[in-house]
Amino acid sequence: MPAAKIRSVIIAEELALFRDGIAALCELSGRFHVVGCTSDGEQAWKLLEEKTPDVVLVDLQIPQLHSLEIAKRLTEPGDGMRPVPTRCVILAMRRDRKTVLEVLRAGAQGYLLKTSTGAQLVDCLEQVIEGGIYVSPAVDVQSLFAPEKRGMVEDPISRLSAREFQVFSLLVEGVRAKEIAARLQLSPKTVDTYRSNLMKKLDIHDIPGLVKFAIQHQIIPA
Template sequence: MIRVVIAEDQKMLRGAFASLLAFEEDIEVVAEVPDGEQAWNAIQLHLPDVCLLDIEMPHINGLELAENIRHAGLPCKIMIVTTFARPGYLQKAMAAQVEGYLLKDEPIDYLIEAIRRVMRGERVISTDLAAALFMKEDNPLSERETEMLRLTKKGMTTDDISNSLFLTRGTVRNYLSTAMQKLEVDSRQQAVAIADEKGWL
């Protein structure tokens, strides 16, 4: 029996995954959760064979969760399901050594067979995503600049970031300004949008 934890923040899609997998005699859904934090708790509790993770979830996203699983040395297979064919996301997923990376619009039969294939030791990537592996674009942002944009994406102001990281407002503005120059945009919101689209945040 292949024991699966599903982490997906869209309730309807999460329920659909669980219901369809329940029809398979060799697959058991041991938990279905709406965010990364609950997923991490469920994974540690149930120690599933396969973790089916959405990328963009509250609290802990799917890629961060994959890294947590690897750092903890848990033996479960990791499958990312996403609506985003972003090269940056795929590169991060490969770095976390995930076994599956699938688009959500794949047929359910493809997902079910992919679960069985990763249990046999294979790696499964949606055909439409495979091309993204060859489209790698180096991230020009430093770790600090990336952090500034990530916090900006969360709605934090210059003062918020300054207080949170114990930096002067001028230092925060300098990091953001450099990030904007590197991405050739006129505003921090545009910088966030581009960096996010490329999977760098």
């Protein structure tokens, strides 16, 4: 029986200890070889184009280039960008429905919670490389796609577009507008427009109010 093929992995995670831990788990499994590690999104994209690994693990809140921009580029490359045949797994702490859905809609094939076990990491990598979709078991997958029941009050966060939610997520994490523009590859003026629109939709008109809302909806910890 032939030995299983060793798959290549790139890890894009801001926290060095966490990044090194994932790399060690991948290597110890005997099934994956880490061909690159980085702490920012721009460098991650350069590594992806250079190494074209089987899979990339990206921190949801990676600086420089937003994680979902990386996922989109992998599946829908824009002008001047060649396709990269790499599967994408997003690493996150959030379990809220909106975040998980936006990650999958952006084109990522995996959503792995940072509270996952080493065995779940390996399982995730194997599933996405084989063409599947993986969502951490701690996330209630049925609720992600369940239709809204009649009479239920609409979740205000569901009114936000994908871009508005990305801007919202970064604002409540304390990221400044100029950096948000850089991460999302947008102009500062466009970011201001998204911020204005999302505040109007949520009927919240300052950053502290957005943070309180995010805590109440378990998007960020209290």
